[in-house]
Amino acid sequence: MLRHFFKIASRSLLKSPLFTGLNVLGLALGLSVSILLLLHVRQELSFDRYHRQLRQIYRVILDMPNPEGPMERLAEAPNAVGPAMKAQIPAVGQTARILRHEFGKPAFIVAGDKKLVENNLLWADPELTDIFDLPVLAGDLKATLGRPSAVALSRSAALRYFGTELPLGQTLQIDQMKPVEVGAVFEDFPATSSLDADMIGSFCTIRWANNRQTWDNASFETWVLLGPGAERASVERQMAALLDQNVPKAEQNYSLWLQPLTDVHLFSSQMSSSDARPGDPRQVGLLAALALAVLLIACFNYMNLATARSQLRFREVGIHKTMGASRSRLGLRFYAETGVLVSVSMILALGGLFLAVPMFNQLADSQLHYADLFLPSNLAIMAGVGLAITFSAGAYPAFVLTSFLPKNLLQTSFRRDTGAGWLRRGLVTAQFTASVALIVCTVVLYRQMQFVQQKDLGFKPRQVLAINTAAAGESARLDALVQACQSLGSVSAVCAAQTYPGGKPSRRTLFQTEDAADGLDLATNHCGPGMENVLGLHLLAGTGLSAKAADDTITHVVLSRKAVEYLGYSPEGAIGKKVVCQLGPNAVITGVIDDFHAESLHKAIGAYAFHDGDTEPMRNLLVKINTADLPRTMQQIEAAFHATLPESPFEARFLDDVFEKLYRKDQRTARVMLIFSILSIFVSCLGLFGLAAFAAEQRTREIGIRRVLGASVGSITRLLASDFMPLIAVAVVLATPLAIWLTQRWLQDFAYRIELRGWMFALAGLLALTVGLLTVGFQGLKAALTDPVKSLKSE
Numbered sequence: 001m002l003r004h005f006f007k008i009a010s011r012s013l014l015k016s017p018l019f020t021g022l023n024v025l026g027l028a029l030g031l032s033v034s035i036l037l038l039l040h041v042r043q044e045l046s047f048d049r050y051h052r053q054l055r056q057i058y059r060v061i062l063d064m065p066n067p068e069g070p071m072e073r074l075a076e077a078p079n080a081v082g083p084a085m086k087a088q089i090p091a092v093g094q095t096a097r098i099l100r101h102e103f104g105k106p107a108f109i110v111a112g113d114k115k116l117v118e119n120n121l122l123w124a125d126p127e128l129t130d131i132f133d134l135p136v137l138a139g140d141l142k143a144t145l146g147r148p149s150a151v152a153l154s155r156s157a158a159l160r161y162f163g164t165e166l167p168l169g170q171t172l173q174i175d176q177m178k179p180v181e182v183g184a185v186f187e188d189f190p191a192t193s194s195l196d197a198d199m200i201g202s203f204c205t206i207r208w209a210n211n212r213q214t215w216d217n218a219s220f221e222t223w224v225l226l227g228p229g230a231e232r233a234s235v236e237r238q239m240a241a242l243l244d245q246n247v248p249k250a251e252q253n254y255s256l257w258l259q260p261l262t263d264v265h266l267f268s269s270q271m272s273s274s275d276a277r278p279g280d281p282r283q284v285g286l287l288a289a290l291a292l293a294v295l296l297i298a299c300f301n302y303m304n305l306a307t308a309r310s311q312l313r314f315r316e317v318g319i320h321k322t323m324g325a326s327r328s329r330l331g332l333r334f335y336a337e338t339g340v341l342v343s344v345s346m347i348l349a350l351g352g353l354f355l356a357v358p359m360f361n362q363l364a365d366s367q368l369h370y371a372d373l374f375l376p377s378n379l380a381i382m383a384g385v386g387l388a389i390t391f392s393a394g395a396y397p398a399f400v401l402t403s404f405l406p407k408n409l410l411q412t413s414f415r416r417d418t419g420a421g422w423l424r425r426g427l428v429t430a431q432f433t434a435s436v437a438l439i440v441c442t443v444v445l446y447r448q449m450q451f452v453q454q455k456d457l458g459f460k461p462r463q464v465l466a467i468n469t470a471a472a473g474e475s476a477r478l479d480a481l482v483q484a485c486q487s488l489g490s491v492s493a494v495c496a497a498q499t500y501p502g503g504k505p506s507r508r509t510l511f512q513t514e515d516a517a518d519g520l521d522l523a524t525n526h527c528g529p530g531m532e533n534v535l536g537l538h539l540l541a542g543t544g545l546s547a548k549a550a551d552d553t554i555t556h557v558v559l560s561r562k563a564v565e566y567l568g569y570s571p572e573g574a575i576g577k578k579v580v581c582q583l584g585p586n587a588v589i590t591g592v593i594d595d596f597h598a599e600s601l602h603k604a605i606g607a608y609a610f611h612d613g614d615t616e617p618m619r620n621l622l623v624k625i626n627t628a629d630l631p632r633t634m635q636q637i638e639a640a641f642h643a644t645l646p647e648s649p650f651e652a653r654f655l656d657d658v659f660e661k662l663y664r665k666d667q668r669t670a671r672v673m674l675i676f677s678i679l680s681i682f683v684s685c686l687g688l689f690g691l692a693a694f695a696a697e698q699r700t701r702e703i704g705i706r707r708v709l710g711a712s713v714g715s716i717t718r719l720l721a722s723d724f725m726p727l728i729a730v731a732v733v734l735a736t737p738l739a740i741w742l743t744q745r746w747l748q749d750f751a752y753r754i755e756l757r758g759w760m761f762a763l764a765g766l767l768a769l770t771v772g773l774l775t776v777g778f779q780g781l782k783a784a785l786t787d788p789v790k791s792l793k794s795e
Helices: 002-014 017-045 081-088 141-145 155-162 207-211 232-246 281-322 327-364 370-374 376-393 395-403 412-416 420-454 475-486 531-535 561-567 630-644 655-662 664-698 700-708 713-721 725-747 758-784 788-793
Strands: 057-064 072-074 092-100 107-111 114-118 121-124 136-139 150-154 171-174 180-186 199-202 221-226 255-260 464-468 491-497 506-510 520-526 539-542 555-560 587-593 607-611 620-625 652-654
Touching (some): 017 281, 017 327, 017 664, 081 092, 081 221, 107 155, 136 141, 141 150, 141 180, 141 199, 150 155, 155 180, 221 232, 281 420, 281 664, 281 725, 370 376, 420 725, 420 758, 464 630, 464 655, 475 620, 475 630, 491 531, 555 561, 561 587, 561 607, 587 607, 620 630, 652 655, 655 664, 700 713, 713 758, 725 758
Parallel strands (some): 121 199
Antiparallel strands (some): 057 221, 057 255, 092 121, 107 114, 136 180, 150 199, 171 180, 464 620, 464 652, 506 520, 539 587
16 A cells, blocks of 8 residues: 555656655755754764763863953863872862973974974873773873873874884984883874874973972863762862862962863863864854754745645545545555655755765864764654654645545635645745844854954064974074074064964963952063064053063063053053062063954953063064065075074964964854855745745636736736735844844854944845845746736636
């Protein structure tokens, strides 16, 4: 019987190729888009789930009060926190500290005759292997991390450095450190891991970090494994008591708490963190909403056309019921027809996914694989979506049509009075409501990205080159490189620095008085003379940093306007004043610069200080280039670099590229929204096109009579458009509050953002009305131009 039903269903669908084609195309496209987005969302939600002790792993987070704004949150803690927790809190099973090499800077590696740059080097305690699942390919990873001057390599790093997966016993040179030995090789971290490294060195190798335990240098990522049954809240209370024991209350300018590993990927974007692959919950939510919207649009589109075509079958159902067909038999027949169409659409959708996965990975920087499509859980989701569509779309003919008496089904007047028309109008309105909301979201996203790119940052990053000089070692070699660059005619300014805007400065606290308990978070950057000239900073008072004499014990500080205002000084009044900011007792303000954006526009401008204190090493050379011939100048700078540091690879980046990278995730989201919004509008128009064609077909004789009586082509077109354009207008009204809610939630992630304007909603509404009018108008024009004689012959 089922075979018979499917055969009849296939023949029935082939009788109406236009509507069948529109149904299949719209549904297949909608399924492809929504499944693709949902796979990406699911991947974002699956980060770190492969660890066996997932629910027991936490990261120590440090909160610092900020009197000028929201609390400053760091994913690093002092190096004494982990050992103290392990020793004094019974519920803590294990702790491990991680130090990013040079606080996140690249390392220069010499392996035999190879000179390479390593961007992913960590120094870690051996207990890291007790907390995380780290598959080892060769050697003993825990023993390697427990002895000085030893490192472990990932599989890909081992191949890159030595051409083999088993380089045990080989030695490497890292920067100016003494050689280290390769003691283990581990499997590459999966794409869904927040923790990532190509080289892990033993923490005890870094003597200054391992030997001196302090409570005031928050530079160490600290991971904690709680024992079975341990309560996070109880451990956090004991952490507070531990802090009280080791840091006097008057000196406590931070608090500690635990972040579950399950939250690390998505809920770390607004804290100072070195996570390899940070996520964003708002963007994940936005893409999930987009996937749901496209899926609903495709389903509504299918249901619209299905209910429209089913109304033509009143007489067919009436005849079958008169001949004795049961209601269940007719229902199965309609469901078989719907099942055939949905199955074909699902097959086409899977084919579309195979074509779309590589393009989507490039567009969204995702890591989807073809194998993901065939995971049992994903197949179950797709099967569930297909069954849901089949049941909902086939419900009207299967349950409603078959419930009427045969005599009613054979009456034309009864067929006109059924409620299917209202259902279709509601679905069309819902489709365009979602489409208009997506258009508004896309416009807002692009306007915000445009605002970000055009906003004055307070300094000039264009043609400023940051060169990594970690291999310089002696200050004399760095001075020689500075002089070599200054001698180039295309270079206007040069400065040695610890870091640069967009990089990672040191974090200190600025106090108004020496005995103040609370202070302001201060980003500090140890640099040489000329920084204001290289970056184009606006000096408000005083002078910039100058060459420092060897016997000079004063730390000269150039503060930003925000820092000076916090201290209660005017720019001119601050010059010569001592400053309490953890830079020693002889720190003096010598200059004041205007505020500038040292971080992305997601964060408000903070207090900043340039200084010449002998604290952090200066591992960057900032070069201001003033030429149109960049390739030639780059060759000259690279030649000067290799002449001074022949053992080091040349690693450099432009500051405008650094800042562009800060918004790369937002730009990808905007592109994804644009493309899939266009696809959603296309799917909506497919449904509208089909409904307009159906309406024109139903009113063929009416249109013929009107044409014979002298109606113009324009009036016939307006006649058909009048059925649909009010629905789109209602959709624009309904979409407005939805779009406002969605865009405001996304814009909250930016400290500096655009204001929503009425023209954005007017543009979206006008675009939807225009596309709808063109879609319906095409069918209206086609019907109006049909020969009236042929129209009057039709039934």
